[in-house]
Every structure is written in C-alpha cells, then in structure tokens.
Amino acid sequence: MDQRTADRVLSELAHLREMFSSKSKKALKMPDGIQRAVRQVIRKLKEDVENPLVVDYDKFENNDIRTIVREVRRSYTNYDWGSGTIEEALRRVWRNMRDEERRHEKGKKELHRRQSKQAKRIRDKLKSRCTQLKNDAIYKKKDRKKIRKCLSKEATSPEVTDEDEPTQRVAIPFVWESSLLRAIKCDLDRGYSDSLGIQQRRQKSQVTRSATEMTMTPPPRDIPGWAISTTYHLDG
Numbered sequence: 001m002d003q004r005t006a007d008r009v010l011s012e013l014a015h016l017r018e019m020f021s022s023k024s025k026k027a028l029k030m031p032d033g034i035q036r037a038v039r040q041v042i043r044k045l046k047e048d049v050e051n052p053l054v055v056d057y058d059k060f061e062n063n064d065i066r067t068i069v070r071e072v073r074r075s076y077t078n079y080d081w082g083s084g085t086i087e088e089a090l091r092r093v094w095r096n097m098r099d100e101e102r103r104h105e106k107g108k109k110e111l112h113r114r115q116s117k118q119a120k121r122i123r124d125k126l127k128s129r130c131t132q133l134k135n136d137a138i139y140k141k142k143d144r145k146k147i148r149k150c151l152s153k154e155a156t157s158p159e160v161t162d163e164d165e166p167t168q169r170v171a172i173p174f175v176w177e178s179s180l181l182r183a184i185k186c187d188l189d190r191g192y193s194d195s196l197g198i199q200q201r202r203q204k205s206q207v208t209r210s211a212t213e214m215t216m217t218p219p220p221r222d223i224p225g226w227a228i229s230t231t232y233h234l235d236g
Contacts, residue, residue: 034081034089041072042093057098060091121169122156129156129185132192150181150227154220157185159207168206175214176232182209 045053045068056062069086081089129151133144155174162168173182186209193201219228 030089030092031079031081031085034079034086035093037076037079038068038072038086038089038093039097041068041075042097045071055094055097057094057101060094063094065090118158121159122153125159125189126151126153126156128192129188132188132195135195136188136191146224146226147184149222149224150184152220152223154217155223155227157209158215162208168208170213171207171209172213172215173209174219175216176219176228178227178229181227 042053042055046055053064053067065087068090069083072086072090073081073083130148133139133147133151139147157171157173157177159169159171162170189207193204196204219232
C-alpha cells in the first residue's frame with residue numbers, strides 16, 4: 001500500500017468514525033454532489049435491459065449495496081469518494097426514495113379508496129331508484145319501462161362530500177340531462193327517502209344537487225332521446 005492510498009484509507013476511517021459517533025449531535029455533511037451521483041447510478045442500473053436493479057424499500061440491507069457502490073466509484077473516478085462514504089450517501093438516498101415510494105403508494109391507495117367509495121355510492125343510488133320506481137304506483141307500466149332505460153351506472157350522477165358540510169353530499173348533474181330526467185330522479189329520490197324509517201333516514205347523508213358544477217361525461221349511447229337536453233344537442 002503506497003502512502004497516498006494509506007492516507008486516503010486513514011482519512012476515510014476518520015470520516016466514518018465521526019459520522020457514526022454517538023457523540024455527534026447532527027448528521028455529518030456529505031461531500032457535494034455525492035447523493036445526486038448515487039441517484040443517477042441507481043437510475044441507470046434500474047434501466048439496465050439485461051439485468052435491471054430492483055430496489056427493496058423494506059430493508060436497506062436487502063439491496064445490492066456492493067454493486068451500487070462499485071458502479072459509483074467506477075462512474076465518478078475524478079472524485080475521491082471512499083466506499084464507506086458512498087455507502088452512507090446511498091443509505092440517505094435510499095431513505096429518501098423509500099419515503100417517496102410510500103407517499104406515492106399512499107396516494108394510489110387513497111385514490112383507490114375514493115374511487116371505490118364513489119362506485120358504491122352510485123350502486124346504492126341506482127338500487128334505491130330502481131326500488132322506488134318498482135314500488136311507486138304513480139308510474140304506469142309503460143312509463144316504468146321508459147324510465148328504467150335511464151337508470152344505469154353511466155347515467156347516475158357522481159356525488160362528492162360537501163366541503164362546508166362533511167355530513168352532506170353534493171350530486172354533480174350531467175351536462176346532457178334533460179329537465180324531465182332530472183325531475184324524475186329527484187322524485188324517485190324523495191319517494192325512496194320518505195319510505196325509510198326515521199332511524200334509516202338519520203343514518204343517510206343528505207344529498208343536494210349542485211347548481212354550479214356539471215359532469216361533462218357524454219350520455220350513454222342507448223339512452224332515450226327524451227332524457228337528453230335539447231340544449232346539449234344544439235351545443236354538440
């Protein structure tokens with residue numbers, strides 16, 4: 001071992017000793033650019049066609065640390081970074097990547113939760129309207145048949161939680177709905193609500209129809225013409 005190598009090893013050991021010292025009150029500052037270099041190497045290894053790097057976010061030690069450190073040293077020969085320093089930089093980068101992945105997964109789970117909740121609301125609303133249509137004597141048999149064609153998931157307005165009143169929901173009507181279809185839906189909703197017991201009614205969130213927002217989804221192909229607003233035809 002020549003003197004230059006020996007000095008570098010001693011410097012590296014001193015650096016690591018200070019880094020992991022229990023007396024150290026704050027994390028030691030890493031060399032400029034080393035964490036960015038580690039990220040770039042990880043990205044390059046992950047994109048390798050033949051043998052892509054797989055990052056394990058559960059435990060740092062499960063990762064191919066040696067390969068990453070070796071590649072950093074090979075790619076950045078102009079920098080006097082020791083293996084121990086690179087590994088510590090890799091640990092910090094890994095922690096940041098793990099936190100980013102968790103935030104991403106949490107966001108996906110939250111989106112899935114909202115979508116599932118929205119889908120259930122639509123199913124429940126559709127079921128209640130179909131039940132009320134079947135039981136309401138005011139509608140003749142031929143009218144029920146016409147209305148039933150408009151009672152589908154695709155023609156059921158989405159509902160969102162009211163920002164000002166968390167216990168209430170707001171239905172966002174379709175831009176293409178005719179006033180007749182909206183009136184029938186409101187009548188079915190009101191009739192179903194009236195048919196519930198007091199306790200059931202208390203448990204259900206109140207739903208109001210938005211007067212300012214519209215759902216821009218186009219009408220289903222098989223929906224009857226009377227259910228579509230003449231204004232929507234003119235706009236189209």
